[in-house]
Amino acid sequence: MDGQEAIVFQGLSRRFGTRTAVSDLQFSVAHGSVFGFLGPNGAGKTTTVRMMVGMLRPSQGSIRVLGRDPMSEGEWVRSRLGVMLDNVGLYDRLSAAQNLYFAARIARLGAAERQDRVEAALNRVDLWSRRHDRVSGFSKGMRQKLGLARALIAEPQLLILDEPTAGLDPANIVMVRELLISLAQESGRSIFLCTHLLAEAQRMCDRVAILQEGRLLTIGDPNQLGSHGVPTVRLTLSGGDGMAVGTLALPQGAQLHALGGNEWRATVAADADIEPIVAALVAAKIGVRAVIPEQISLEEEYLRLVGGKDNA
Amino acid sequence: MRDVMTVMWKETQEFFGNRRFLWVFALAVLAMGVLPVLTLAHHSGPLASVTSSLGALFRGLYVLFAAVIVVGNTAPDLVLHERVGHTLDYLLTTRLPDYAIFGAKVLISFAIGYLAAMLALGIQLLATGLIGGAGWHWLILALPLGRVVIFGISAGLSLYVAVVGTFVALRVGEQRAAYLVSILSVGVLLIPFLVGWIHLSLTLPWVSHAAMIFGAVAVFLGLVGLRIFRRDMLVLYLQE
Numbered sequence A: 001m002d003g004q005e006a007i008v009f010q011g012l013s014r015r016f017g018t019r020t021a022v023s024d025l026q027f028s029v030a031h032g033s034v035f036g037f038l039g040p041n042g043a044g045k046t047t048t049v050r051m052m053v054g055m056l057r058p059s060q061g062s063i064r065v066l067g068r069d070p071m072s073e074g075e076w077v078r079s080r081l082g083v084m085l086d087n088v089g090l091y092d093r094l095s096a097a098q099n100l101y102f103a104a105r106i107a108r109l110g111a112a113e114r115q116d117r118v119e120a121a122l123n124r125v126d127l128w129s130r131r132h133d134r135v136s137g138f139s140k141g142m143r144q145k146l147g148l149a150r151a152l153i154a155e156p157q158l159l160i161l162d163e164p165t166a167g168l169d170p171a172n173i174v175m176v177r178e179l180l181i182s183l184a185q186e187s188g189r190s191i192f193l194c195t196h197l198l199a200e201a202q203r204m205c206d207r208v209a210i211l212q213e214g215r216l217l218t219i220g221d222p223n224q225l226g227s228h229g230v231p232t233v234r235l236t237l238s239g240g241d242g243m244a245v246g247t248l249a250l251p252q253g254a255q256l257h258a259l260g261g262n263e264w265r266a267t268v269a270a271d272a273d274i275e276p277i278v279a280a281l282v283a284a285k286i287g288v289r290a291v292i293p294e295q296i297s298l299e300e301e302y303l304r305l306v307g308g309k310d311n312a
Numbered sequence B: 001m002r003d004v005m006t007v008m009w010k011e012t013q014e015f016f017g018n019r020r021f022l023w024v025f026a027l028a029v030l031a032m033g034v035l036p037v038l039t040l041a042h043h044s045g046p047l048a049s050v051t052s053s054l055g056a057l058f059r060g061l062y063v064l065f066a067a068v069i070v071v072g073n074t075a076p077d078l079v080l081h082e083r084v085g086h087t088l089d090y091l092l093t094t095r096l097p098d099y100a101i102f103g104a105k106v107l108i109s110f111a112i113g114y115l116a117a118m119l120a121l122g123i124q125l126l127a128t129g130l131i132g133g134a135g136w137h138w139l140i141l142a143l144p145l146g147r148v149v150i151f152g153i154s155a156g157l158s159l160y161v162a163v164v165g166t167f168v169a170l171r172v173g174e175q176r177a178a179y180l181v182s183i184l185s186v187g188v189l190l191i192p193f194l195v196g197w198i199h200l201s202l203t204l205p206w207v208s209h210a211a212m213i214f215g216a217v218a219v220f221l222g223l224v225g226l227r228i229f230r231r232d233m234l235v236l237y238l239q240e
């Protein structure tokens, strides 16, 4: 295996006719991390996933999944993956349990182990009581959860999930988030997650990449993408106007931006610079009602990067 | 082989939930079991249906029909159903090799067709026995020629239709188109067979050869199909 990397993209591109769906992707995903793959509809996320599992041949460049090429060593790679595609693809004529037994047989588990794993997986997604029901009667969210349970059956080293939370209610979104976080903590398992839920991605991903029109726009820690690593605080002031605040003596590298009303945003070079700013405000007889450490949300940064172009 | 068995296990589980399949199967078997006996009895009286060897072979043809109808329906359906429900996509993400996915479908369709043929035969024998009394109704199995038609040609033909139906459905997205192409391709192979049947008259070697040719063509097409349909191309077919 390639040391610390679960997935390595090397100049990966894929064209369909004249349309370029994925263009020159060049990055890697560390072992044991939760990686968020974000981007507007049609950005190329699903196409990338398909190439990762060896369902689609790259037009250019290559991928290494768990150190191997999914095209030439497909069976080796796929036997170590748990995959959930955007269309979950469950067998409607079979029961929930039968769907999972099939996955367990594919993974070549023994009879006793199949039993245990199926039970555990169904319990994990709260579908144990529905195990004998035919999937054709399942709601969209139940299907998503069953698809997730199926991806977990073989205890894969790498989970590749294409929008696993699509169609889930808020309580189930939280359930899936917690499930994924606990899965990631188990023995170095990596998770590659395509999602449109930016707040969820920010909460659970170690790193995220934002893709648009097949190109990588940015990649990094979701909590620092927007602020580019600079700490910021949000200040709520009383008394004092823009003029007064604007003339304050601030520590080196610190800046204050008016957000409208009594709200201000301070960016500082280091966390320790916040205290002198508050002291300066108080000295200038400007009341400080609240000082709240702020993270530029992933959503703000996403919208800034992707722009109104796609109405993302 | 274990992977092929895994997919076959899944297919058999699915049959029980598939009403349409169960109806086609039951109707084909019943019709092909009862119809020839009734028509023969109607035309030439009850005894003719059990004594003439031509009558026996005529019934043999119906056994083949039962196989063709059932396989011609089942083979494309096994693939199309997986495409519509996106489960073929799922199968492609698993460690299952291509030959297990498609091989299992071909084998299951073949087995179902052969089973239909044997059941139709059983019903024919039963119906002949009821109409014509006991004794001569085993005639078709008493003739070596009859045995080759019943056991040999029905096997070769079932396998051929299973292969064609499976691989055609992988390429043709629409159900009716897939059935049509499967039935047409059966027709293409049946023409020389029927021409030979009429001109060469029914000799044992000829019928035996025909059975083997069906089988050989089926195996050949199956191998070609496996080479053509690699999983990295199927995604494109899936989205057409």
Ligand SMILES: Nc1ncnc2c1ncn2[C@@H]1O[C@H](COP(=O)(O)OP(=O)(O)OP(=O)(O)O)[C@@H](O)[C@H]1O
Pocket (backbone or CB within 6 Å): A016, A019, A020, A021, A039, A040, A041, A042, A043, A044, A045, A046, A047, A048, A086, B235, B236, B239
């Ligand atoms: N088989 C195909 N043939 C032609 N074009 C395709 C094919 N598959 C994908 N594309 C194109 O590639 C581009 C990327 O599609 P993709 O499905 O990867 O987007 P996505 O990021 O997964 O979008 P979404 O968020 O809507 O799921 C789109 O423009 C799409 O039309």
Ligand SMILES: [Mg+2]
Pocket (backbone or CB within 6 Å): A045, A046, A047, A086, A162
């Ligand atoms: Mg997608």
